[in-house]
Amino acid sequence: MRRLFDTGNAAITEAAILAGLGFYSGYPITPATEIAENMSRRLPPAGGYYLQAEDETAAFHMAIGASLGGLRAMTSTSGPGFVLYADPYGWAIGSEIPVVVVNAQRVGPVSGITGAPGQGEFYLSRYPTHGGNFETIVLAPEGVREAFSMTIEAFRLAERFRTPVTILADQLVTDGWEAFEVPEGPGEAEALGLPIPARRAHPGPEFYPPTDEIDVPPVVLGRGTGGACSDWTPTEEGYDTEEVEAQMRHAFRLVYKIRNNRGLIDRSELLLMEDDPGLVLVSYGSPSRVARSAAREARARGLRVGAISLKSLWPFQDRLFPRHRTHLVVELNRDGQLVREVQRASGGRVHFLGRCGELPTVAELLEALGDVAAGQAPRAMPGARESW
Amino acid sequence: MAWRREILLSGFGGQGVVLAGRSLGLAAVKADLEATMLVSHGTETRGGYVRSQVVISDREIDSPVAERPDIFLALSQAAYDRFRHLAAEGLTLFDGGLVRPSPGHQGREMDLPARAVALERLGTDLAANMVALGQVARVLGVVPLDAVRTAVAELSKRGRDKNLAALALGQALDLGGALSAGEGRGA
Numbered sequence: 001m002r003r004l005f006d007t008g009n010a011a012i013t014e015a016a017i018l019a020g021l022g023f024y025s026g027y028p029i030t031p032a033t034e035i036a037e038n039m040s041r042r043l044p045p046a047g048g049y050y051l052q053a054e055d056e057t058a059a060f061h062m063a064i065g066a067s068l069g070g071l072r073a074m075t076s077t078s079g080p081g082f083v084l085y086a087d088p089y090g091w092a093i094g095s096e097i098p099v100v101v102v103n104a105q106r107v108g109p110v111s112g113i114t115g116a117p118g119q120g121e122f123y124l125s126r127y128p129t130h131g132g133n134f135e136t137i138v139l140a141p142e143g144v145r146e147a148f149s150m151t152i153e154a155f156r157l158a159e160r161f162r163t164p165v166t167i168l169a170d171q172l173v174t175d176g177w178e179a180f181e182v183p184e185g186p187g188e189a190e191a192l193g194l195p196i197p198a199r200r201a202h203p204g205p206e207f208y209p210p211t212d213e214i215d216v217p218p219v220v221l222g223r224g225t226g227g228a229c230s231d232w233t234p235t236e237e238g239y240d241t242e243e244v245e246a247q248m249r250h251a252f253r254l255v256y257k258i259r260n261n262r263g264l265i266d267r268s269e270l271l272l273m274e275d276d277p278g279l280v281l282v283s284y285g286s287p288s289r290v291a292r293s294a295a296r297e298a299r300a301r302g303l304r305v306g307a308i309s310l311k312s313l314w315p316f317q318d319r320l321f322p323r324h325r326t327h328l329v330v331e332l333n334r335d336g337q338l339v340r341e342v343q344r345a346s347g348g349r350v351h352f353l354g355r356c357g358e359l360p361t362v363a364e365l366l367e368a369l370g371d372v373a374a375g376q377a378p379r380a381m382p383g384a385r386e387s388w
Numbered sequence: 389m390a391w392r393r394e395i396l397l398s399g400f401g402g403q404g405v406v407l408a409g410r411s412l413g414l415a416a417v418k419a420d421l422e423a424t425m426l427v428s429h430g431t432e433t434r435g436g437y438v439r440s441q442v443v444i445s446d447r448e449i450d451s452p453v454a455e456r457p458d459i460f461l462a463l464s465q466a467a468y469d470r471f472r473h474l475a476a477e478g479l480t481l482f483d484g485g486l487v488r489p490s491p492g493h494q495g496r497e498m499d500l501p502a503r504a505v506a507l508e509r510l511g512t513d514l515a516a517n518m519v520a521l522g523q524v525a526r527v528l529g530v531v532p533l534d535a536v537r538t539a540v541a542e543l544s545k546r547g548r549d550k551n552l553a554a555l556a557l558g559q560a561l562d563l564g565g566a567l568s569a570g571e572g573r574g575a
Contacts, residue, residue, distance in 0.1 A: 005410070006423075115429060122425040141453070143424070176452065177416040177425035178412065286452075293451040358428070361455040 002182045005214055008147040008174040009034035012076070012102060012167070014182050015151035017046045018189060019196050025062040027049040029079060030114040031171040034106040035076040055082035060088035061339035063099045067092075068229060070201055070220040072155055076102035079121055080111055082128070082320035089164060090129030093136070093254060095229045098158035098218050100151070101166045105285075105332070106176035109355050118358035119285060122337035125166050126314045128148030133251035137165045137265060138314040140284040144178035150267075150311070157265060159199065159285060160214050161257055168313060170332060172286035172359065190267045201316065206236040214264075220310075230238035237344035262315040273306040276322060279373055282342050283312040283330040287359060291330055294365035321346040328372050330365065331372055332356055353378050392445040393567075394454035394478075397520075398471055399463030399486075401429070401438050404517030405544060409440030411521055414539035415531045416444045424452035436466040443540055444491070444530060458567055459528060461520055462487050463502065479565055481523060483514075485515070499574045505557055514547065515554035522558020527565050 004010070016024070024039040026032075034298065036052065043050045049066070053059035058076050065074040082103045103125065105318050107118035125138045137157055141147040150167055158165040177277055183189040186196040194236075201220035207227055209216060219227040219238070228238030233247045241247075259263075269288075272295055273280070283291045288309035295307035308320055321327070321342060326349045329339040335354040343350040351372045353360060360368075368378035395412065399405045399417035416423035424443045429437030429460040441454035460475035470481060472493050476570050480497035482489055485504050489497060506512060518540065527538045533569045537552060569572040 003417055005414040005423060172426060172452070175421075175427065176447075177412075177427070178452075179411055179421075179423050287448075290451040290453060296450075359451075359453050361453055362451055363455065 001184060002187060004182060005177060005179050005180060006143050006144070007034060007168060008141070008144045008176055009104075010038055011144045012151050012174070013038035013042055015148045016074055016100070016155070017042055017048070018183065018186070019152045019155040019198065020072050021048050021074055021155075023049045023051070023063060023066030023073040024075070025053045025059040025066075026075050027053050027056050027059050027078065029078045029081050029348060031106055031175045032076045032102060035102060035174070035234050041201070052130075056084035057087055060085045060093070060101070064092050064097050065086055065095045067099050068219065068221045070199060070223060072100075072199060073098075074100040074102070076104070078104050078106050079108050081116070082121055082124065082129065083289065086129045090131060090298060091231050092164040093118050093134045094160035094231060095234070097164070097220065097229075098155075098162055099164045100154045100158055101164050102164055103168050105168065107172045113357055115171065115175070115291050117207040117286060117332050117359070119170055119332035119337070119354055121168060122331075126371065127371045128166070134254040136314045137161060137163060137258060137312070138168050138290060139165065139312050140168045140310060141173050142285055142288040142309060142311075143173060144176060144179040147173055148180050148182070149194055152189065152196065152266075156197065159197070159218060161221075161261070162216060162218055162263075163258070168285070172287045176286070202227060207232050207238045208236050208250065208253070210236060210253055212253065212260045214257055214261055258315055265312045265315065266320075267311040268317060268320055269309040269311060270320070271307040271309070273308070275304070277304040277306040278325055279303070279305045279369065280322065280325055280327045281305060281307040281330065281365070281369070282310070282321075282327050283307075284313060284336065284338065285332070287330045287332060290359050290362055290365060294369065295360045297362055297366060301366075303369060303373055312383075313338075316341050316345065318345040322349045326372060328353060328378070329349070330355075332359075332361060349375055353381060390445070391530070392443065392449070393459075393513065394457045394527060395442040395459045395524065396445070396454045396457035396471060396474065397442065397524070398437055398459045398467035400436065400466065403438070404514070405438045405440050408517045408521040408524075409442050411536060411539045412442050412444070412531065414524065414543065415525070415535040418538060419532050419535045421446055422449050423468055423490040424449050426452050437464060437470055437557050439467065439471070457522055460526065461500075461524055463516070463520065467559065479521050479527060479567065481520070481565070482526070484519070488502065497566070498565050500561070500563060505561070506554055509557055510550055510554055512550065515550050517554070518551045518554035519558035519561075522555040523561050523563065526559045527567060528560075529567060533559060
């Protein structure tokens with residue numbers, strides 16, 4: 001095992017290669033450019049293909065093609081490129097093609113601020129394409145070490161569920177530096193709880209079963225299985241159909257293979273929640289690290305605070321949230337996105353602290369916790385006169 | 389007792405602030421410690437700052453933010469003016485050739501003549517960052533100096549010998565600063 005001090009972009013690259021990545025395509029964008037740069041150097045010697053695409057839409061389509069050819073495939077971008085993924089993302093969902101997608105969130109809207117962290121694609125990652133009739137799987141690492149393990153996990157989930165998996169990182173995760181360990185091979189990775197199963201191919205002929213079962217092997221074309229794939233509603237054999245009954249079976253599968261197995265996806269971390277605290281800090285990504293420090297510090301000062309660090313965002317894990325408790329949601333945006341889901345899931349009072357471009361400090365979170373404990377909205381949110 | 393140290397290194401672009409931070413982080417990792425680093429830049433085209441926030445601990449690091457740095461290194465006036473107030477409880481090292489300290493700040497501060505030392509002893513100010521790193525590592529005390537040397541040697545693409553010489557010069561400077569055993573906070 002090697003111990004490195006490097007960035008999240010480097011960790012994602014190393015993890016993907018360890019996971020058996022066969023094809024990477026992307027288009028450079030801050031703060032995810034170094035994934036492409038590292039891949040261009042590291043992937044070909046490891047036996048994989050690197051391709052710089054003409055744009056993000058093409059990049060994702062190429063990854064789809066590689067995945068249909070039986071390779072583990074990946075693409076990476078930031079918010080302005082993630083919106084361009086909309087068309088191929090739908091393809092990959094509808095035709096159940098495993099692809100790992102990285103979105104290193106920066107500050108928006110539009111091009112926003114390039115080299116600073118944001119969290120603006122919480123909902124976009126849930127609805128990354130048109131048409132409805134699907135669930136998505138979205139993971140959220142809080143740092144470099146977790147970006148490494150989560151990338152390996154993403155490939156496993158993408159194949160188990162036959163769907164694209166988005167790693168929704170932020171700039172502090174991809175550009176931030178941290179110590180992390182790289183196992184020497186799949187054997188060592190498995191011993192560390194990061195199994196890397198062999199890529200499989202569906203033998204046919206019923207490639208698209210109308211059930212919620214997972215671990216159905218992916219469809220691979222051109223390997224003598226007679227696999228079929230198109231962007232229309234498929235029959236179970238993969239032929240185009242316009243039958244409403246077929247669409248119902250297909251949509252059932254796309255939604256419920258994920259919804260009914262959501263427990264297999266979650267790795268969220270609960271801190272200081274054992275004594276059912278009345279006040280809970282909720283966050284994902286890099287703010288989770290500050291939130292944990294703040295929760296510990298608040299406890300040391302006699303305030304009964306717990307913390308929920310979400311590691312998977314979609315499907316949303318409602319069961320994590322204690323009913324009718326007060327929550328303070330911390331996000332790297334000013335509008336509040338996660339806060340809406342927490343309100344729905346908890347049914348309690350939910351307050352919001354938004355920052356953009358940099359992390360809140362522990363001191364700021366402590367002040368906000370004090371405000372919320374006293375029954376008022378965080379003073380650090382100018383204009384937010386009421387609870388969420 | 390778990391410990392945590394926050395180091396805030398700052399200057400302007402091109403001074404090697406980030407390389408100094410990487411070297412410190414890598415050295416900590418080589419010494420089996422935990423380390424994080426956040427790098428950020430001001431958005432100004434001129435007169436901006438580069439900031440490297442390094443956290444080192446003997447256990448897993450939660451917040452990677454150096455919000456109350458134990459050591460604050462300022463290699464430019466803009467960085468000093470912007471971040472000096474954070475170091476009220478820590479030690480500020482400023483390069484007096486580049487920074488005019490302003491009165492009224494809380495906390496200890498000392499002139500670390502990194503650029504002058506590099507120019508006089510090595511004939512280049514390019515290695516001033518390594519002089520500064522040497523002093524930071526000395527004052528910090530929790531990362532073994534030989535690990536810092538190994539890290540600098542590994543990360544120096546060019547000018548490895550000069551960087552190592554500069555590091556040694558910085559480590560040898562006795563400015564009288566040290567974090568006492570009680571300084572730095574629990575993790």
